[in-house]
Amino acid sequence: MPTLNDTIEKPDHEQLIDRILERLHRDGQAMYGGEVISQTEHMMQTAMLAERSRAPAPLVAAALMHDIGHLLAAVSEAEDRRHQSAGSQWLAQWFSPAVSEPVRLHVDAKRYLCATDKCYFTTLSPTSVRSLALQGGPMGLDEARAFEAQPFFNEAVALRRWDDAAKVTDIQTSPLDYFRPHLAAALAATAGGFVAG
Numbered sequence: 001m002p003t004l005n006d007t008i009e010k011p012d013h014e015q016l017i018d019r020i021l022e023r024l025h026r027d028g029q030a031m032y033g034g035e036v037i038s039q040t041e042h043m044m045q046t047a048m049l050a051e052r053s054r055a056p057a058p059l060v061a062a063a064l065m066h067d068i069g070h071l072l073a074a075v076s077e078a079e080d081r082r083h084q085s086a087g088s089q090w091l092a093q094w095f096s097p098a099v100s101e102p103v104r105l106h107v108d109a110k111r112y113l114c115a116t117d118k119c120y121f122t123t124l125s126p127t128s129v130r131s132l133a134l135q136g137g138p139m140g141l142d143e144a145r146a147f148e149a150q151p152f153f154n155e156a157v158a159l160r161r162w163d164d165a166a167k168v169t170d171i172q173t174s175p176l177d178y179f180r181p182h183l184a185a186a187l188a189a190t191a192g193g194f195v196a197g
């Protein structure tokens with residue numbers, strides 16, 4: 001769950017973007033689980049892949065922040081199922097479901113793909129295979145059908161595939177500021193049609 005310290009009271013968009021980018025820069029320098037890149041590098045690579053796929057701004061923003069739950073509070077490895085919930089709840093304070101829902105669903109999307117795509121499991125990194133068990137293992141068929149009916153199912157699966165591919169060493173990523181317009185566009189879309197609860 002997001003802590004009180006993770007709450008930013010009524011910031012304007014630029015201030016909020018500053019805080020998010022600062023947090024990604026400051027708190028994401030730890031290595032990403034057992035992978036060979038930092039958490040920040042991993043999320044930036046995920047966002048780059050989303051942008052290259054011409055994803056809309058809210059989905060690029062979701063890709064950039066999809067593991068922010070790991071940075072918000074101590075979400076231990078044993079509690080790996082929680083980082084998607086902590087992250088999506090934090091984001092939902094300011095962003096629409098087009099941002100927070102793919103984040104909430106990105107772990108279940110992995111469990112879905114393991115159940116429905118024969119090749120998918122073989123593409124997972126050793127760390128991702130290990131965390132699969134903590135995350136509940138592959139979905140059963142009924143659960144997979146129910147997952148397909150979720151709003152933002154397609155976005156969650158797309159995000160998951162970028163997530164899995166975003167563990168490359170020795171790749172040049174754009175600076176974090178590069179994604180400022182995507183965050184601004186996602187917040188503008190939220191302001192136009194969504195009121196955070």
Ligand SMILES: [Fe+2]
Nearest residue numbers: 066067083106
């Ligand atoms: Fe994740």
Ligand SMILES: [Fe+2]
Nearest residue numbers: 042066067163
């Ligand atoms: Fe990730």
